[in-house]
Amino acid sequence: MMSDKNKGILIFVLLYTILFVFDGVRWLASLMPSTIANYLVYVVLALYGSFLFKDRLIQQWNEIRKTKRKFFFGVLTGWIFLILMTVAFGFISELLRQFFGLVGQGLNQSNIQITFQEQPLLIAVFACIIGPLVEELFFRQILLRYLRKSLPTWLSVFLVGLAFALTHMHSLSLSEWVGAVGYLGGGLAFSIIYVKEKENVYYPLLVHMLGNSLSFIILAIGSM
Template sequence: MTQPPQNPYGHDPRYPAPDVYGPGAGLYGQPPQQHAQPAYPYGEPPQPGPPQPGPPDQHGWPPASLPPRKRQRDSEPGRFVWGDLIAVLAYVVVMLVGGVSLLALVPPFSTMLGSGVEQQEQQALFLLNVIGYGVMVVIALALSAKALWRSVRAFGHLWWLKLLLVPVAWVGTLILTALLVLGLGGEPETSENQLAIESMLAFVPFLAAVLVMGLLGPYVEEYFFRHLLIGKLSRYINIWICGVISVITFPLLHFIPALVLMLADPSAPTDLTVISVVPYVVMGSVFTLAYILTGRSLIYAWLLHAFNNVMALVMAYFVQPQLEQFLEDSGIDDVGGLVAHTGAVLRVLTETTLALTGGK
């Protein structure tokens, strides 16, 4: 170890020898001085905690330091892909043209349809609908799974209010439809599509009808009429114009046989009237507004459509038969058209909802 250098002139008692090896030693061996901390030049130092908002700017807007308010996120439906075109073509062939009906030539469908027993015939027709909607749901989910998941994530904003508005929108829509139909001059007209559904439901279990008409059918229609015609098309056209297109095409889908008949023979009677179209227009408008206002949410549009159809099935299976039987047993059919108006409202409830799926 090296020794500290010696003072050639000896030790000066006025200056203590520096402790060069002491920890924290000051100059010439003095202990280190404790320097006082300078006072905070602007008053008290800032305390830890959340950032405090500053004063508003010259326009009265909140300062930029405030955290942004939570808003409805957009579900981002994405762009058109080739798979969407394939899905549209599959829907036209399978559901509209009736490609799934070719299975009627194959046993056991051919055996059931040719049995002459109404129950077996209607059940065979229902199974054909199950296959058709099953194929379309697989295609729709394969192409919209990511968009569906994004809409689920965006659903968290005010989710309780959205869920509350589902039954509120359903009741309000039915009341509005009933008032419009009755105001236009009478009872809703029963379309061929509705007659086919009513005949089918008489021989189909309730839970099976819920699966097909309450869950599968609504998702297929929401994929085409909201997800494609509004969600993806709105990347190129104004979203409200897309909404009008969706509302117009939605009822036309349910009256394709009538439209074909009108083109072939304009004088032939059809079930395509203003009264028969009103329920579809009202329901299509509600689904479209719900889809747009919730940030192009596919999950919410499907939820609203599914709730609508499930409630319609509940009424068709349990409420309407009991109420009609009660009115008949009460003997009040001669009181001021009460039965006629009640039947009209009930017809609106079923025509508006059940005819939106199945039996195309």
């Protein structure tokens, strides 16, 4: 019989999958303003996920408090690794875009830029804090951790990185597939960091937050 904890994890996985993989957020947007729908979904999942894993999160935080220097340098090297991976896969994505004669950018990046222009502070909070928390709980704390129990680590890392990239697609068009290659670098980087740091989710979480924050700083400077 399934335990209450496993039932809670299953509910979290189903909610995330329905809302983001199968675009359930769009259905909610038909009932309320799309911006409110997106923010509401992220807040609910962030609170629910934090409550669901509160014991493990508290334990991991206490471990970090005992090794602050290790945590600092782990996050710093992880951030540099993320930047290198993002640049490398972004370069590959751009080469593919030129090869196929594609113009413009992916819908995900375009939506972020539009929302940033309308509500810069709010979108920054969600993209740099709440969004990474929800994604790390789903992709690393649940998906990668459970896949590693039955699959080789390298295969688990690749599958989770691929899943992360694909969830940033908004259609099945060629331009979206090419754009997903850029996100694959980040998905692999976060998963590798998670494995390297003995499944302590705070490492990829903070690296994820720093990575998104850097992107938003660049976006803010570019919009001036």
